[in-house]
Amino acid sequence: MSRPKRVLIILATVLAVLAMSLGGGALWLYTGADMSTEGTRFDRELAIPPLAKPTVEKDGTRVFDLTMQSGRKELKPGGATPTWGFNGDHLGPTLRAKRGDKVRVRIRNTLGEASTVHWHGMRLPARMDGGPHQMVASGASWSPHWTVNQPAASLWYHPHPHGRTERHVQRGLAGMFLLDDDGSARLPLPKRYGVDDLPVIVQDVTFDGAKFDFDRGFLRNTGFLGERTMVNGTLDPYRTVGDELVRLRLLNASTARIYDFGFSDDRPFTLIGSDGGLLAKGVRLDRVQLSPGERAEIVVRMEPGGRTVLRSFPHNSYGSGWEQRFGGGDDTFDVLELRAAATLRPSPELPAELSEPEVPDGSDSVRERRFTLVTPGINGKEMRLDRIDEVVVRGTAETWIVRNDHGVPHNFHVHDVQFRVLAVDGREPPPELRGAKDTVFVPPNTTVRIAMRFTGPADPHSPYMYHCHLLFHEDQGMMGQFVVVEKGQRAGPVRAPASHAGH
Template sequence: MASPPRRLRRLLLGACALALTLVTAIVAAVAWTWADADVSTVGTTEFTTPLHIPPLAASTVDAAGTRVFSLDMRTGTTEFEPGRATDTWGFNGSYLGPTLRAARGERVRVQVRNQLPEASTVHWHGMHLPAAMDGGPHQMVDPGAAWAPEWAVDQPASTLWYHPHPHGATEDHVRRGLAGMFLIDDGPSSHLPLPSAYGVDDIPVIVQDMRLRGTRLDGAHAIFRDIGFLGDRTMVNGTLSPYQEVGDELVRLRLLNASTARTYTFAFDDGRPFAMIGSDGGLLERPATLDRIPLSPGERAEIVVRMRPGERTVLRSEKLAAGLDFWANRFSGGDDTFDVLELRAASTLRPSPALPQNLVPPSIPDGTDSVVERRFDLTSAGINGERMDLSRIDTTVTRGTTETWIVHNIDGMAHNFHVHDVQFRVLDYDGAPPAPELGGAKDTIFLPPNTAATLALRFDGPADPTTPYMYHCHLLWHEDVGMMGQFTVVEPGQQAATPPKHSH
């Protein structure tokens, strides 16, 4: 029998060997996870499928002159790959929805019916409208129920979109396929010589990432992915490996990042420049020449690219350069690259008029008449240290006033910031004047860690002391877990009321 000192030495040696084995296994697992964390489809994508163009939604005009649309939220199946049916959700179909289109000055009504197995909402992202029509978490529509918001369109021509906004389930509902574009037209934009034939030289480009798992769209969050769901493939308008044939010298792409967490850096494979003509809230004051543009979830950009007869070029998402550390960049998708959409020019192209040097005057405040300055600190624990509470009003603003909001990401991960109802001007970004792509009307802005943006917002109403709007991170899992607050617009001297309680 071994003596006690020998037994102790054996136990210690065994414990050390076990610890070394565990450390080696952990290091190997982390190294494997690191090596497996980036995704690239660059150079391997075979563009085999014509791009699906969402149809323009049918509408009628009633006796009072109101334009009426109908949207049904449905379950269904979609063949993203031939012969492989995937369970999906959509508006008026199995995946995504039609493009709604209306003109400034029109009154619109959207008849929404929920045929899903659970409650949801329809939020009009970027739209200026009464809070009760906004489609946030206070306007839930139960299964089998209907909702008919109505409002007057009163904002410049712009590329907006619609999607669900149920508190705690927004990421899941959007990822399943509930999204679509809402285009606003107006007189000044219609007189500009811009590509404007929908689906011909004016192309909607709804970009999403996805992962197929059996008969369903996978929504799992991989290890260390505290940003939310990240897929291993991209699609445009619900089309995998898409190409678009074009017959005009100039092509307008209405880019929408409809992914739930992924930020894209859009560029072309040959590095060609393009003209950015519009951002979230409408056309810029003048075109900006760029060769890449980052868009975080919820952001939009209208770009115009010049094509030459017979050529092909690929819209690509390159690595993200946002000042993230190597770990955060890796596990938030910053090292991922994708071939997104191939443009194929005809052998003979229709001539396009030159882009105008000036587009439209700015419609956003410059901050000189600001009456209040507020600060919003963003962390994964909430906004200003508090998680979302549907019964709490976080901010009250006075109708007709301009405010300055300083939004600061003090977290170690990337966030963005979306404000309902209003379009804002970026006065300052990370201590410097905003880049050209941030020079127009915005409702969503990307904020890497330790980055602050100063925004000017004007609240033109209408006032409603009982119904709030939202502001939140539009990385949708972050929104779901509480990175959201509420603000109410009131008349001068009026106080906000407690929001009505509801069963959701």
């Protein structure tokens, strides 16, 4: 055999071995990329975040105190995990107020770095919003105040420092903020907090020994995807309930993972509320999907002595099979076990009518705006704190068209407003998207139309945010800013609120 021929044979053999190795490695990565905690042994009682007890000032203002602090908590057997929390070592208390209440929150930062507290889903002045312009330095304080003027809803609060939000939330800075109103108080719904009305704050985590492991891993374009879930800071949680109907206020407080919630026995449940409050009517479902930041209120029926597991099922809303596999779409998580007592208190039937969402239907929109999501920016621009991207007129309604032109999942959150989803890819939205929303999932190559009204107050110098709430994407720059102005008023320049100077 001639030398050139031998060289060609050797080269072909090396290339074949290399191809087989690469193919085998890719196959190994693919087959091992999915996660499952199905069959979890639930052995820890679910913690219920305490209700914060406000003081009341002479003018009726309800004053809450929140301290951002570091701590250590035994989240898993065998050691204490370094954590952050509000008024404790991990997570924070549940704040509660009623429509019409004047609210003040006195925030103190005892962490070793600056952070913020954003009131996710709340209508309030931009100077009080807690976005990246309202940083609270280490050792400093901040006291935002506003009047609650929106329907009963399950909102939440969390940090919003530009470029560092993902890590601050992962460490444990989050809590729920529940709103009530007269209409919801009259409805025969489960409403005893911690009894038949349970907060369910779901986060995914990975541990390295006793410490949190924040490594996003290989090929994780969506962000951090943990190996297991916690509810209210409890691993492998169960809750014993004593009522026929139980209300779960589901909050996806994970930073990137998208959950498709249902029950292990496929029992149906009734969806009664979404991000911004109650639906017009309850919707019978067996699955509800929540991307990071989204909420859903569901009511499930229990039988005496029965058990069921709240589970996140695989779902195919990730676009390509590659993203589906490596973005978490094939994963299964057992989240929370509900255990019914041997004898249950009877619950009244759910009402046929709930509450009409207070969101526009798009018929009076004065203009349309388009937002294209492609990492690392929106409309081809990465976030800049000194740039105002959009200017809206107070009191007007608009339709925003949000397009994911990327092969990676995104979602879209708008500060200060609740919106109505008008269409998904030109079709009527499914029932779970017909309530008031402030965050909506936008799968790859999908267009979502949303309508909202800007009720102010006008402030040409203090912006609100809109962004992807997959927090790795937000931190990379997938965020923009808008200001609300009076008709004929000009915007900018951006400045920090006077009460926050030097923080």
